Amino acid sequence: MTVPTPGAPVGRRRRPPAGVLAGGALFVAYALTLAPDVTFWDAGEFIAAAHSLGIPHPPGTPLFILLLHVWARALFFLPYAAATNLFSAASTAFAAAMVARLVHRSTGSWHMAVAAALAAGSMSSVWLNATETEVYAASLALGTLMVWAGDRAGRDDGERFVQLLAYLIVLAVPLHLSALVAAPAAIALAAQRPAGVDRRRVALLGGAFVLAMGVGRASWTLSAVGAAISLGSMLVPGTFRLSRRAALAIAAVAAGTLAASALAFLYVRAGFDPAINQGNPETWNALEHVIARRQYAVSPLWPREAPIWIQVANFGQYADWQAALSLGPTVMPSLLRTAGTLLFIVLAVEGLLHHFRTDRRVSTAVILLFLSGSLGVVAYLNMRAGPSIGWGVLPDNIMREARERDYFYVFAFWAWGLWAGIGAVAMARQYRRPPWAGILVAAIPLVLNWRAVTRRAEPERSLPRVAAEAMLHAAPRNAVLLVAGDNDSYPLWYAQQVLGLRRDVTVVTLPLLPTRWYRNEMLRRHRLFTDDEVVKYEPMFGTSMQVVNGAQRNGRPVAASFMLTPRERDFLGDDWQASGLLYLEGQAGVDTAAMRRWARWVASRVPDRAPRAAIDPINAYFARVLDCPRRLGEFAARGDTAVLDSVCNYR
Secondary structure, three states: OOOOOOOOOOOOOOOOOHHHHHHHHHHHHHHHOOOOOOOOOOHHHHHHHHHHOOEOOOOOOHHHHHHHHHHHHHOOOOOHHHHHHHHHHHHHHHHHHHHHHHHHHHHOOHHHHHHHHHHHHOOHHHHHHHOOOOHHHHHHHHHHHHHHHHHHHHHOOOOHHHHHHHHHHHHHHHHOHHHHHHHHHHHHHHHEEOOEEOHHHHHHHHHHHHHHHHHHOOOHHHHHHHHHHHHHHHHOOOOOOHHHHHHHHHHHHHHHHHHHHHHHHHHHHHOOOOOOEOOOOOOHHHHHHHHOOOOOOOOOOOOOOOOHHHHHHHHHHHHOOOOOHHHOOOOOOOHHHHHHHHHHHHHHHHHHHHHHHHOHHHHHHHHHHHHHHHHHHHHHHOOOEOOOOOEOOEOOOOOEOOOOOHHHHHHHHHHHHHHHHHHHHHHHHHOOOOHHHHHHHHOHHHHHOHHHHOOOOOOOOOHHHHHHHHHHHHOOOOOEEEEOOHHHOHHHHHHHHOOOOOOOOEEEEHHHOOOHHHHHHHHHHHOOOOHHHHHOOOOHHHHHHHHHHHHHHOOOOEEEEOOOOHHHHHHHOOOEEEEOOEEEEOOOEEOHHHHHHHHHHHHOOOOOOOOOOOOOOHHHHHHHHHOHHHHHHHHHHOOOHHHOOOOOOOO
8 A cells, every 4th residue: 555645745646856857867868879989089098097097188187087997897897988988977967967956946846957957968068078988077067066065055054065065166176177167156056145145155165266276276375375265264254153163164174175185196196107197297296287287388368369259259159069969060050050059048048037036046156157167268268269160260370279179168058058948948837838848848959969969870989999909900019109199099098908909019199209208108118218318308300200219229110190290200201101000111102902901801890881970070080091091002003103192191
């Protein structure tokens, strides 16, 4: 016999919690579109680093690597890459569940909560991060958790959630600084009490935010200022006695220090020289360089790297990709895709107005989240123009970003989706339609983004792993393989460290050679430099030549990736023979027999069809690269030597 729950309407079935339903539905969607293996860009490095408990590129993301490592070990029955990819799906689904919980409490509407989570979680940039091993999914989960803790702190008379929020804010440093985009919204929620703004909480949590920025920049001065602001909160008059305020301030600084202590993993682990050891932070000075990303040319706030209107237009361009990407899955404008964008802008405006009328406190925080994730990111990151914007307007020789950076704005798109979900249900009620009709409208991106974001379609799902295997297997025994970076480096690291393939091959990433830590690594592990060459700085071409000389001293063959430009390759040697997916140094021409063999090998592993149209051209690029053995073999068989050097040079 079933006993009715006290207070529940008799004869009426209870709904599942909004967070469970929305988070579960999105997790299923992410799992069905999940990459089954390694993907391009940073995923291969993160997977290899998690497998070896190593240190990926600065800032090192130690907490992310530790979480991935533990997660993948728990899911030992899955292929390693599939397990780490699933971590991103679980992180994003968790964030969606937290959003549903927040909206349900804020609006009192179960339907709005489900709709808000579904719309936010199906924005294309959010979805793409959820289906590969990428730190931005974990960052989204942490940022959403900050907002939840801030909301609880503002509604709770106790201080436990304030202390939790201070901890979470600084925890962004060992995870990824992008999570700090959510901190202003979380602080606003925690400080807005029924009696008004709690200035003590503003100081305490604002200090934690400054402390996190200081640690993230490896600035002792800024860190000390942040700690001082938090400690100074004890001097702000309030309902607590001075001793109590002092204890809370000290506890918040201690919580932040505890969160930042996860960075010690970088220092400790570097002493063991793991296979992935970028920056080698085995000294305090090197640790500071890794944490603060001093290896890269981090842009100042001024002068701007691109005209401000271009930077803002880039955000607008990326926003147009979020709600209906399958209707126009390219960087070029699409009438149908933009119609979907406009629909969700209208829904978001309605949702914002309804939310503001219903709960001014939480709606103000979501506005802050949107502004921080859009204009705040534009101002702070000061990025160059994207690869596909401003052609014909900007100078042809202007420096551009290496790829589209839509994922940097994910918190803004998250807030937009939240508003659109609320607005869809509000409009359904306004036009006297059932609330579930609003949920269906809010879930439109699940349908209109699916084909564009799924990572399970061929040949895209196979290209990264096949390219890595082809390059490694084409290399001679004990070869030194020169690669261009990122997409012909990270999949190779994954194949060597996770799959155990061809560890005799030394992969040398040319853009890293100007850094002293990398030259030291090449000396320490492979004797490719002399002691004098490590100390003396040379531009990339000079250090590349030193690597070739070092390989020849050790009697090791040299191979070069097809991704190197002809100029880069010609600088390193006079005679290169195309063989498989590589050029082998020592003899000019094409190994026709090898090309035929590798063409058959590639055809047996990659379906003979072109990749789908996409925002990111990387899959189409590698599909052409994998077709090089066939094309080169055909030209060589005809004796058409005039075009041999241009057939596979796509850069």
